[in-house]
Structures are given as structure tokens and as C-alpha cells.
Amino acid sequence: MEMKEITQERIEALRAGHKVLAEFHYEPRPVERGYAGKTLYVNVSTNTIGAKPVDERMKRTFIGGRGFDLWLLWNAVKSDTRWDSPENEIVIASGPLGGIVQYPGTGKSIAVTISPLTGIPVDSNVGGYFGPLLKFSGFDALEVQGIADREVIVFIDGNAGLVQIMEAPEESVNSHILAEEIVALFGQTPQEKQGVSSVSSGVGAEHTLIGCLNFSFYDPRRKLTRLKQAGRGGIGTVLRKKKIKALVVKYVGVKGDSNHPTDLETIQQVGAKMHREIYERDPIMFTMRLDGTNHLTKIMNDYDILPVHNFRYGSHPEAEKIYSPHFQKYFVYDAPDGCWYGCTLACAKFAAGLELRTGPYKGQTVTVDGPEYETVAGIGANCGIWDAHAVLEANFYCDAYGIDTISFGTAMAFAMECYEEGILTPEITGGLKLNFGNADAMLEALHQMSRGEGFGVIIGQGVRRMKQIFVERYGADPQFLQDIGMEAKGLEYSEYVTKESLAQQGGYGLANKGPQHDEAWLIFMDAVNNQIPTFEDKAEALHYFPMWRTWFGLNGLCKLPWNDVEPADNRTRYKGIEAAKVPEHVENYVRLFRAMTGRDDVQSGADLIRMSEAVYNFQRIFNLKMGSGTREHDAIPYRSVGPVTDAEYESRAERYDQQLRELVGVDPSGMTTAEKRQALRRYREAQYEKLIDAVYKRRGWNERGIPTLEKVRELGIDFPEVVALIEAHTQKGT
Amino acid sequence: MRKVLITHNELCVGCHLCEEVCSQAWFKEINPAKSAIRITELGNADWGMAVCNQCGECIAVCPTEALYRDKAGVVRIKKDLCVGCLSCVGFCPTRTMYYYAGYVEPFKCISCGLCAKECPAEALAAETLPD
Numbered sequence: 001m002e003m004k005e006i007t008q009e010r011i012e013a014l015r016a017g018h019k020v021l022a023e024f025h026y027e028p029r030p031v032e033r034g035y036a037g038k039t040l041y042v043n044v045s046t047n048t049i050g051a052k053p054v055d056e057r058m059k060r061t062f063i064g065g066r067g068f069d070l071w072l073l074w075n076a077v078k079s080d081t082r083w084d085s086p087e088n089e090i091v092i093a094s095g096p097l098g099g100i101v102q103y104p105g106t107g108k109s110i111a112v113t114i115s116p117l118t119g120i121p122v123d124s125n126v127g128g129y130f131g132p133l134l135k136f137s138g139f140d141a142l143e144v145q146g147i148a149d150r151e152v153i154v155f156i157d158g159n160a161g162l163v164q165i166m167e168a169p170e171e172s173v174n175s176h177i178l179a180e181e182i183v184a185l186f187g188q189t190p191q192e193k194q195g196v197s198s199v200s201s202g203v204g205a206e207h208t209l210i211g212c213l214n215f216s217f218y219d220p221r222r223k224l225t226r227l228k229q230a231g232r233g234g235i236g237t238v239l240r241k242k243k244i245k246a247l248v249v250k251y252v253g254v255k256g257d258s259n260h261p262t263d264l265e266t267i268q269q270v271g272a273k274m275h276r277e278i279y280e281r282d283p284i285m286f287t288m289r290l291d292g293t294n295h296l297t298k299i300m301n302d303y304d305i306l307p308v309h310n311f312r313y314g315s316h317p318e319a320e321k322i323y324s325p326h327f328q329k330y331f332v333y334d335a336p337d338g339c340w341y342g343c344t345l346a347c348a349k350f351a352a353g354l355e356l357r358t359g360p361y362k363g364q365t366v367t368v369d370g371p372e373y374e375t376v377a378g379i380g381a382n383c384g385i386w387d388a389h390a391v392l393e394a395n396f397y398c399d400a401y402g403i404d405t406i407s408f409g410t411a412m413a414f415a416m417e418c419y420e421e422g423i424l425t426p427e428i429t430g431g432l433k434l435n436f437g438n439a440d441a442m443l444e445a446l447h448q449m450s451r452g453e454g455f456g457v458i459i460g461q462g463v464r465r466m467k468q469i470f471v472e473r474y475g476a477d478p479q480f481l482q483d484i485g486m487e488a489k490g491l492e493y494s495e496y497v498t499k500e501s502l503a504q505q506g507g508y509g510l511a512n513k514g515p516q517h518d519e520a521w522l523i524f525m526d527a528v529n530n531q532i533p534t535f536e537d538k539a540e541a542l543h544y545f546p547m548w549r550t551w552f553g554l555n556g557l558c559k560l561p562w563n564d565v566e567p568a569d570n571r572t573r574y575k576g577i578e579a580a581k582v583p584e585h586v587e588n589y590v591r592l593f594r595a596m597t598g599r600d601d602v603q604s605g606a607d608l609i610r611m612s613e614a615v616y617n618f619q620r621i622f623n624l625k626m627g628s629g630t631r632e633h634d635a636i637p638y639r640s641v642g643p644v645t646d647a648e649y650e651s652r653a654e655r656y657d658q659q660l661r662e663l664v665g666v667d668p669s670g671m672t673t674a675e676k677r678q679a680l681r682r683y684r685e686a687q688y689e690k691l692i693d694a695v696y697k698r699r700g701w702n703e704r705g706i707p708t709l710e711k712v713r714e715l716g717i718d719f720p721e722v723v724a725l726i727e728a729h730t731q732k733g734t
Numbered sequence: 735m736r737k738v739l740i741t742h743n744e745l746c747v748g749c750h751l752c753e754e755v756c757s758q759a760w761f762k763e764i765n766p767a768k769s770a771i772r773i774t775e776l777g778n779a780d781w782g783m784a785v786c787n788q789c790g791e792c793i794a795v796c797p798t799e800a801l802y803r804d805k806a807g808v809v810r811i812k813k814d815l816c817v818g819c820l821s822c823v824g825f826c827p828t829r830t831m832y833y834y835a836g837y838v839e840p841f842k843c844i845s846c847g848l849c850a851k852e853c854p855a856e857a858l859a860a861e862t863l864p865d
Contacts, residue, residue, distance in 0.1 A: 101819040191815070194798070220799055256818025256838040265835035268820060272833065275824020334794075341797045342819025 006184040014185060017170035021152065024049035024163040028138050034096030034259045034596040035059060039072065040139040040163065042154055044242055045086050045146030049163050054140055061716055065095030066123045066553035067615040068141045069112035070622060073121060076145060079625050083116035083234070084241050086147045090213075092131065092199065092247070093141035096596055098556025099132030100342075101256050102271030103592060104278065105558030107132055107340020109215060111199075115233035115513070116209040117407070117462050118490035120623045122233025122513045125553055127339030127348065128215030128226075129197035132556070133158065133251040136258050148243040155186070158251035171245050174202040174450075175214035176366070176400040178246060179225040183218055186250050193218040195252035200245060201236030204401025207452035208460025210411065210492075211236025212404040219350075221335035226369050228339050228348070231404035232516050233491060234462075240402070254341065262598035270588050270595075271342070274561065278344045281565050288564055289337070291324040292349040293373040298323045300377065304652075305497045305523055307382040309436050310413035311486050311639050312648050314497040318386040322376050326388035330354060345561050354392050358443045360450075361400075368396040371405075377495035378409020383416055384436030394443060401450045406516075407462060410492035412442055414463050414485055415455075423476045429455040463487040483638040489514035489628065498640050500655075501527035502684075503538040506691045509636040510542065512619045518559065519546045531576045539694035541577065548581070548605075550612035555593070561585070581605075614715040617699075617707045621722055624706060624729060631705045634692060642684045646673040649680075656680055706730065736807030737845040737862045738788050739771070745857035746781040748773060752849035752858060759848050760841065761834075768834050770843040771858075783857070786830040786843040792822035806862070808845050816840075 029037075038051045054068075062071045069091040076089045091112045100106040109131030115122035134142055137158020144154065153168040172178045178200045187193035198216045205211025213230040230236075261267055282288055287295050297319065300306035304314035330351035337346040352367045371391055375398075380391045398405045412434075418424045419434035426433060432441045432455055448456025458469060463485045470476040486493040491514025498504040504527075507520030522541055525531045532541045552559045567584045574583055586605040594602050602608070623629030642656075643649040649656055650673055657668045660676060664683045668676050696703060700711035706729055712718045753769035761768040771785040790809050793801045800815035801822060818838035822831045833840040847860030 101817045190799075254817050256820075264838075268833060268835055272820045272823045275821055277824075279825045336795050336797045336821070338797060338821075341817050342821050344795065344821050344824060 006180055010181070011184050014168075014170045014181060017168060018153075019167040020164050021167055022047035022049055022165040026051060026138060026161045026163070028158060028161045030260055031135060031258060032260050033262055033598055034098075035064070036135050036138050036140045038139055039068065039141040039143065040134075040156070041143045041145070042163070042165065043146040044144065044148040044152055044154070044165060044244060047165055049165065051139070061614055062618075063096065063554040063611050063615065064140060065093050065098070065108075065556050066110040066112065066125075066550070068093045069110055069123065070121060070615065070619055072141060072143050073112055073114070074618075074622055074625070076143065077114060079627065081114055081626075082119065083114050083238055087145060088114045088238060089143050089145045090235060090238055090242070091141055091143050092134065093556070094131030094135045095554055095556030097592055099135055099254070099259055100267060100271070100592065100596070101254065101340075102268050102342055103274055103561070103588075104338070104343045104345045105340075105561040106556065107343065108552070108556050108558050109134075109230070110553050110556070111213055111230040111235050113233070113235045113238045114626065115235070115491070116237045117234045117464070117492075118514050118628070120489065120513070120626045120628045121619060122235065122491070123553060123619075124213070124230035124232045124235055125518065125558075126213065126215045126230035127217075127228035127558065129194075129217040129340060130199055130215045130247070130249055132254070132340065133195065133197050133249045136254060137249055137251045142247065144242065144244065144247065147241060151243050151245050153245050154247045156249045158249060159253065168245050173240075173245060174400045175200045175227055175402055176396070179214065179216040179227060182216070182246055182248055183225050186248060187218070190220045192250075192252055194220055195254070196248065196250045199239070199247040200402070201239045202400055202402030202450070204398075204403040204446070204449040204460070205236035206240045207457050208403065208449050209234045209237050209462050209465070210404045210407035210460055211238070211240060211402045212398075213239060214399060214402065217339060219335065222350070224367065226339075226348070226350070227399050228369065229399060229404070231406055233513060234404070234407075236402040236404070259596060261596045263595035266591055266595035270591050274588065275344050277567060278561075278565050281568065282345065285566065286564050288345050288347045288560065291328070292347045292370070294324050294327060294371060294376050296373040297376050297381070300373075300496070301381075303528060304500070306377055307413070307495050307497050309384050310382060310417040310484060311493070311497055312417075312645070313651060314499070316381060316384075316386075319381060321386040322380040322388055322391060327351065327371065327376075327392070330392060343558070345565065347560060347564075351392055354389075354396060356393055356396065357389075358393065358440070359397055359447045366396055368392060368399065371395045374495050375405040375409070378406050379412070379442065382409050382413040382495060383442055385439045385442060386437070387439050390439035390443065394446060397443070397446050397450075401446070403446065403449060403460070406494050407492040408446070409495065410486050411459050411463050411466065412445065414466060415445075415459050417484055418470060418476070418481075423470055423474060423481075428474060462490065463492050464490045480644075483644045485637055486639055487515070488636045489633055491515055493640065496521075496523060498523065499642055502687055502691055503532055503541055505636060505641055505688055506538065506542050506695055507546070508640060509634050509688070510692070510695060511546070512616065512623065515636070515640075519549055521545075525577060525580055529576075531580075535690055535694040536698075538691055539698040542695045543698045544581070544609065547609045547612040547616055550616050551589070551608050554611060554615060562589075614717050617712060617715055618717045618722070620701075620705075620707060621712070621717070621725060624725055629705065630729070631692065631703070634705060636688070638681065638685070641688060642680055643677055646677065649673050649677045702730070704729075735862055735865060736788050737860060739785050739843055739845050739847070739850065740859045740861050741783040741785060742857045742859075743781060743783050745855045746773065746783055747855045747857075748775060748781045749854060751852055751854065755849045755852045756843075759846070770830075770832060770841055771849055772830075784828065784830050787828060788845065789827065792826055792831055795821045795825045797821065806845070807865075809842065810844055811839060811842065813839050
């Protein structure tokens with residue numbers, strides 16, 4: 001956030017530019033048992049607005065959140081729809097448990113679109129107030145279709161029952177200013193301001209494919225607007241393609257019973273118990289309230305999992321320089337930091353007093369939310385930048401420009417390795433010296449993305465397109481780039497080294513949207529604790545945990561309060577994988593779901609898993625509809641599997657030599673490093689294929705990774721188009 | 735300056751009259767689950783007396799600024815601002831921020847002293863302490 005106040009004169013100038021292009025009136029009705037019962041459709045090409053009913057089958061099959069998003073998007077797009085086609089949509093939803101204020105982590109929105117990076121649906125979850133306020137305004141989801149012919153804002157007034165598409169020529173595009181302008185435009189009192197939330201992006205999203213969405217919430221104590229990011233998959237790029245400056249919702253009057261649950265008492269009991277658990281346990285467990293997710297950086301470095309120099313290595317002697325204490329000095333702890341009411345885990349961190357050293361806002365002292373672990377690991381460790389200030393500055397500018405810090409970090413690290421390998425030269429990069437550790441070059445490339453010029457724009461196309469460009473224009477070795485380019489399905493990897501965890505290689509490679517860790521994180525269970533030794537064990541984990549984590553996205557929930565704090569007796573009552581499931585918290589969610597919806601048929605965690613399984617398989621089939629979704633698209637770069645180069649091998653030679661002897665059955669003595677590397681590679685790549693076979697079998701898919709007809713019937717997703725797709729692919733294939 | 739309900743556990747006889755006075759005053763019914771002071775039997779004729787000491791730690795965890803300290807130093811809840819998230823209930827060091835299941839907003843002792851006036855054992859006193 002910029003600390004400057006928006007003047008009254010500025011607000012009037014913004015208002016003067018507004019011209020209503022379309023208007024829709026509706027009667028606001030209370031949410032019942034967690035559902036508004038309608039979704040909102042907005043088309044910015046045709047300037048049409050309407051409401052659609054949510055029927056019982058939609059609720060039963062897709063639950064809400066990501067499920068509703070995918071169903072609405074499925075019905076909106078064709079198999080040849082591209083990210084920039086007018087029919088592509090951005091769909092945003094909360095979920096039936098969204099907006100509970102008594103339980104932590106209940107304010108998430110889930111955004112879905114056809115991704116510019118992958119060409120398939122991407123789902124990205126985000127804090128901030130938008131999703132719950134949208135629901136309390138009367139809509140379980142918002143679909144935005146079309147491409148406007150001028151800059152617009154979509155405004156939803158949930159108290160008045162009014163939706164408008166308005167021309168908005170004067171507002172800023174960069175989110176850190178725009179979000180403040182929106183709050184000033186639509187909120188007067190502190191309570192009104194807290195009732196306003198916007199979704200926006202920035203100029204960087206216009207010139208790259210890695211644009212993020214910023215979801216805002218107003219912080220009444222600090223009297224400013226804060227931003228949370230739906231980072232993955234380039235949804236911000238789609239928003240700016242549609243010429244939408246902001247989606248805005250205003251709803252004043254959130255209360256602990258706004259969802260009108262079946263059983264408020266149970267929600268209060270479970271919630272109060274959980275607040276107490278966080279009060280007692282967080283300070284001695286993961287210190288989320290103090291450090292946010294960046295407490296992970298030290299842990300990852302200690303376990304050789306922190307990506308260093310484009311995932312070559314898992315640790316670095318200088319990593320200490322970007323551990324939590326170096327960020328704590330920027331953090332201010334004078335207000336609760338939850339990104340929705342009642343989130344006492346409060347991982348959002350408020351960094352203040354950051355004086356910018358570069359870029360268009362150079363010299364300004366700004367504030368920024370974060371940094372998250374992924375940002376520190378991606379822009380810091382992965383690019384070899386051991387400088388907390390540079391990481392925070394990049395974090396600020398990424399948010400302001402609407403750039404995903406994860407794709408930015410991974411794409412930058414790839415470009416840096418290419419530069420160090422001589423594939424890129426200063427002539428090609430326009431003078432940018434992209435050596436690992438060059439913070440100034442990293443920041444300049446980011447500013448180039450905002451200006452739409454220079455080599456930064458190439459980096460902003462993402463790793464998959466960079467590989468093509470470097471091969472076609474600069475004669476790079478395609479196999480080498482395939483090996484070191486950390487993307488799968490077109491999406492950049494998030495920030496964990498998976499070389500020693502076969503299960504997590506699958507966790508990334510099999511993730512529906514591409515390699516993001518929100519679907520599965522199995523590294524400790526697999527590589528550190530050796531709790532899932534066989535292929536069947538790993539396949540079971542790659543069934544349970546992705547389904548379990550999917551459930552949060554169906555309900556408008558954050559995953560963190562599930563296992564980033566645990567009951568005191570969790571590790572004594574339960575062992576191994578059962579402890580990793582945190583059964584008491586699973587039971588909390590069963591109770592919450594039943595208390596909200598009144599669905600007495602939901603009795604156990606297995607009932608929740610089944611909800612996810614339907615949506616998860618549906619998303620897999622959605623990938624198939626878009627021309628992906630089969631085995632070859634689950635391939636992963638070798639950098640995520642094992643050492644690509646001699647230097648990587650030699651850095652952990654003892655470990656790899658031992659594996660050659662004990663696992664591969666090869667005596668490494670007398671072999672060259674390259675020979676040893678090749679022997680290890682053959683073994684590890686074969687292991688990955690065996691894992692895929694086991695996971696497909698466990699999930700009820702055929703050997704090409706397509707859900708069987710039997711499976712889709714069992715899950716109740718046997719819609720005619722789904723059946724036709726599977727039949728066509730099954731005949732064509734095996 | 736802080737107006738606080740002082741408890742003398744050693745004098746408490748466990749009659750629970752304070753709970754009745756409190757719930758009657760603020761909820762118009764006699765119901766210990768609606769009292770801002772709670773008396774629990776500890777055994778050996780000892781009684782625990784749980785009531786807010788006005789430390790104010792809850793103020794910092796409230797996301798809506800519904801909790802504040804008034805001129806008398808008493809921590810109070812603005813019900814119109816409170817969304818009922820119960821963060822304050824979980825984060826109260828003395829577990830004396832209460833809620834009644836089904837009512838959205840929590841409640842707490844505001845040192846009104848009504849219970850102290852009625853206490854037959856003189857185990858309670860509303861006093862103003864220096865900061």
C-alpha cells in the first residue's frame with residue numbers, strides 16, 4: 001500500500017469518469033444454511049447481467065467454491081476456447097462454510113479460469129473479504145465473461161441489491177493504489193470500508209502471462225487496504241485482457257449468524273475450541289502469528305528442500321539471511337492480522353516502513369503484506385538473492401503490478417540459470433546481467449514487465465514459452481532446457497525441491513492445475529519420515545491428501561488451520577500417516593459442515609473425501625476437454641526428479657552413490673559422474689512411471705490417466721458431455 | 735485507573751448467588767451459563783472464582799474494534815461492531831470472556847459490582863485500582 005491518502009478531489013475526478021453501462025436490480029435475500037442459492041453472471045462484452053439459480057444437484061455434486069467455479073466454467077467454454085477468447089470466464093466463489101467468523105481460515109475465495117499458461121482450468125485460492133461478502137450479497141459465485149471495449153469496473157452492492165458495469169477511465173490499474181481508490185469511492189465510515197472488497201490486478205499482468213489477482217480487505221486499525229493474492233495460473237492476465245480494472249463487492253452487516261446455519265451452537269463450540277488451541281499451541285509449534293509462513297524457510301533449508309539456484313540444490317550457507325528474524329524487523333504487530341474475521345492463526349503479516357530503492361515508486365515508504373514462504377523461497381533462495389529488503393521490494397512490486405511471485409521467482413531462476421550457462425548473453429537480455437544473486441537485475445526485469453518492454457517481458461511469458469523461444473531464437477539445447485525448466489502442464493513449480501521425494505514428484509506432476517503444492521505436500525511423510533515406503537502407500541497418500549485438500553477449496557476454507565497447528569495430543573493419540581491427517585481437526589470440519597448445511601448424511605471424514613473426489617475427477621475430465629488430461633501431460637522435468645548436471649550430482653555425491661549401490665544395484669566406483677548420473681536417472685524416471693501407474697489405479701483411472709466410465713458414474717458426474725468425452729478418448733486410445 | 739472486581743477465593747462459600755445476580759441483571763434470568771462470573775468447586779471446601787480482571791489483552795485480537803477500555807478502565811464490548819467471531823473467547827488469558835451458545839456476541843464482567851453488593855461472604859469487591 002502507498003501511505004498517501006486519496007484526496008477528495010481525486011475521488012470526485014474518479015466519480016466524474018464513471019458511466020453506468022448496465023444495471024441489474026435484485027432483491028437481497030438472506031443466505032440459508034451456507035448457500036445464497038444463486039450465482040451472478042456478468043458479461044462485459046454485451047453488458048448483460050443476470051442471476052442463475054443453484055439447484056440441489058449442483059450443491060450435492062459440486063458443493064461450492066472451486067466445484068461451482070468449475071461447473072460454471074465448463075458450461076461457458078468450448079474445447080477450443082483459449083484464455084483470451086471472449087467466452088473464457090473468471091469465476092470466483094466462496095463456499096458453504098465461507099464467511100463463518102467463529103472458525104479460523106473461513107474467508108477464502110477460489111478463482112478459476114482457462115489459464116494463459118496452461119490452456120486448462122486453473123484454480124487459485126485467496127484470502128481477503130471478496131468471496132464471503134459476495135455470498136452475503138446473495139451470490140454463491142460470480143461469473144465474468146466477455147471482453148470489454150473500454151476500461152470497466154463491475155460493482156455489486158449487496159445491501160441495495162444492485163449490480164452495475166461502469167466505465168472507469170480514471171482509476172489506477174496498479175492494485176496498491178486502485179484498492180485504496182475503490183475503498184474511498186464506495187465506503188465512508190470504517191464499517192462501510194470494511195464492507196468493501198475489490199479484485200484487481202496491475203500493469204504487469206497486461207504484458208505477461210503470469211498476472212495475479214489481488215483481493216483486498218480494509219484494515220480499520222491501520223486505516224488502509226491490504227491485498228491477498230490469487231497468484232497461480234495467470235488469472236490477472238485474463239482480468240486485464242477483459243479490460244476490467246476491478247470487481248467490487250460492498251456488503252455491510254457481517255455477523256456471526258449471516259450464514260443462517262442449521263446449528264449455530266456447534267459452530268461456536270468448535271470455533272471457540274479452535275481459537276483456544278491456536279492461543280496455546282501456535283507459539284510452541286509453527287509461530288504463524290509471529291512469522292507467517294516464512295517460518296518454513298529455515299525448516300526447508302535444514303532438510304535440503306529449499307530451492308536454490310533454480311532448484312539445483314536444497315540448501316545454501318547464506319540462507320539464514322532470509323530467515324524470519326530478518327523480516328520481523330519490518331513487521332508491525334499492533335493489530336490482528338487475519339485476512340478474514342476470526343482468523344486467529346493470522347499468518348498474514350504486515351510489513352511497514354519499506355523504502356523502495358527502485359522503480360516508479362522509488363523513494364516512497366510503503367507497506368506490503370507478507371512475504372509468504374513461497375515468495376521468499378522463489379525470489380530469494382531460488383534466485384540466490386540473500387537480501388530481505390530486495391525480496392520485500394520485489395514482493396511489493398509484484399503485488400502492485402499484478403504479478404504472481406511464485407511464477408516470477410521460478411521463471412526468473414530459470415532465466416538466471418540460462419544466463420549462467422551461456423544460453424543467454426547480455427546482448428540477448430538487453431544488458432541485464434542475470435547472474436544468480438543479482439537483485440538489481442531481478443528488479444529491473446520486474447519493472448520491464450510493468451512497462452511492457454525489454455527481456456523482462458520474455459521472462460514474464462513463463463518457463464514453457466521461454467524454452468521455446470530460447471530454442472528457436474538462440475539455438476539452445478531443447479533437452480537441457482526441458483530438464484532444467486521447472487514447469488509442468490505450463491505452470492511454474494512452487495518452491496520445494498522434490499528430488500528425494502518420489503511421492504511429492506507425483507504430488508506436483510499429477511496436480512490438476514499444474515505443480516502447485518496446495519494439492520499435496522508429502523515430502524516429510526515420504527522422504528524424511530519414510531512413512532509411505534511402497535508404491536501402494538504413496539498412491540494411497542496421493543489419493544487421500546489431494547482429495548482432502550481439495551475439500552477446503554469446495555468450502556471457501558483455508559488449509560492452514562488444518563495442520564499448521566495441531567492438538568496437543570495429536571502425536572500421542574495417532575501415529576504416522578494417521579497423525580498427519582490430524583483426525584481431531586477432520587472431525588471439526590465434519591461437525592462444521594453438518595452444522596452449517598444440516599446434512600445429517602455427512603458423518604465422517606470419508607464423506608468429505610467423497611465430495612472432493614467428484615470435483616477432482618470432474619476437473620481432470622475438464623483438462624481432457626481442453627486437450628490435456630492424459631498421461632503425457634503428467635510428465636515432469638528431470639530437475640524435479642534428480643540431478644541434471646555433474647555439479648548437482650557431485651554436490652550430494654555421497655547420497656547418490658549410496659542410492660546407486662543400495663537401490664539401483666550398481667557399483668559407482670570407477671564410473672564417471674556423467675555415467676553415475678545417467679544410471680541414477682534411468683532408475684528414478686522408471687520409479688516415477690511406476691508411481692503414476694499406482695496412482696492412476698488407486699484413483700480409478702485407466703493407464704492413460706482418464707477416469708473410467710464406472711468411476712464417473714459412481715461419483716455422479718456422468719453428465720452426457722462427460723460420458724461422450726470419455727468414450728471418445730477411450731476408443732481412440734487403449 | 736482500572737475498575738476491577740476483586741475476588742477473595744478464601745472467603746467464598748460457594749453459594750453461587752453472584753452468578754444469579756449477574757445473569758438476572760444482564761440476561762433477565764437466573765442461569766449460571768449466562769453469568770460473567772463463574773464459581774467452581776475445587777474440593778476441600780475451596781472455591782474457584784473466575785471473572786475478568788480487565789487486563790485488556792482481548793482488545794488486541796478483536797478484528798472489528800468492538801472491544802475497548804472505557805473511562806473507568808473497564809473493558810467493554812460494542813455489540814453493534816462485534817461480529818461474534820469469539821477470537822476474544824479463545825485468547826482470554828483467564829478464560830473469562832464468555833459466550834452463550836446460540837447468542838452471536840460474547841459477554842464479560844464490566845465490574846458493575848452488583849454481585850459484590852449481594853455476596854454474603856464479602857468475597858467480592860468492586861475496586862478502582864491504579865494502573
